[in-house]
Amino acid sequence: MAECLMDFERAMINSCLEAFPNVHVKCCWYHFVQALWRKIQKLGLTTSYETDPLVNTWFKQYMALPLILRRLIDDGLQLLKDTIPSNDYKYRKFLKYFEKEYIKRPSIDLWHHGNNDMKTNNSLEGYNFRLLMRFGLHPSIWEFLHFLKDEEALVSHLITHLVGGSGITSSTLVYSIMQCNIIVIGEWNYDVIAAAFLLFF
Structure with a gap:
């Protein structure tokens, strides 16, 4: 069964289930932990969390609930x-x-991850942040097209690595970005692209 990993946004969850009824929706563990942390702060328990080991452990056990076996959650609670x-x-x-937001309202299966490989959508959030840093808020059409061209080259390079049996490590990613930079500079040297393009690279 296909899975969809997303934030704890009720409208998004409902839309996904309506559009893809056979998809198993899971919510991001990172966002689960962040929601609990915001509640701890809102209740004025930050100092206790930071200074009292018993309080710290108690809250962290709540944060870790999505990671234990499903059959142990009721006992854990x-x-x-x-x-x-x-x-x-x-x-x-x-x-x-906690009971209202995570036990009564949504299904426990929505936030329980157990043995799932993907527990967070941090990679997607990181990619969105990367796009924002590259584009800014209102890129021109030329900046947009230039970025898409570079992104396609980077993704093609990474896919070639994967198809060839190589894993993608952070050094592979850095190397791929450097390789794309070298290609762009080479194109500039041979007048394939204008120097103005380099200002947005």
Whole structure:
């Protein structure tokens, strides 16, 4: 069965399930952890999280729930309820928040990852950030076309590595980007492209 990994955005999840009913939707573990961290901050528990090892461990166990075996989640949740580090109302509010947002409303299967290889969509977020850094907010059509040409060359180079049986390491990626830079400079040297193109490279 095909899987779709995405952020915890209800509208996006519903749209995906409507358009692709046979797809198994999973939500990003990184965004799960970030949502819990924002709640910890909102409840004013940041200092306790940073200074009290029991509190820190308790919250991190919540953050790690998506990684344990599915059959152990109910027991894990009960254990966390039983070992609440303080009777302070803020911790009880966190318990209610977690139950409402991650137990009652969505399916546990939405955020449970277990043995899944892909637990986050960080690679996609990183690629989007890379595009933003290359393009800026409002690129001209020429910048856009130039970037697409360079991106196609980079992706083709990486695919060649994969098809040839080589893995893609960070050094392979750096090498590929450098190789594309060399190609562009070579094209400039032979007047294939204008010098103005190099200003946007």
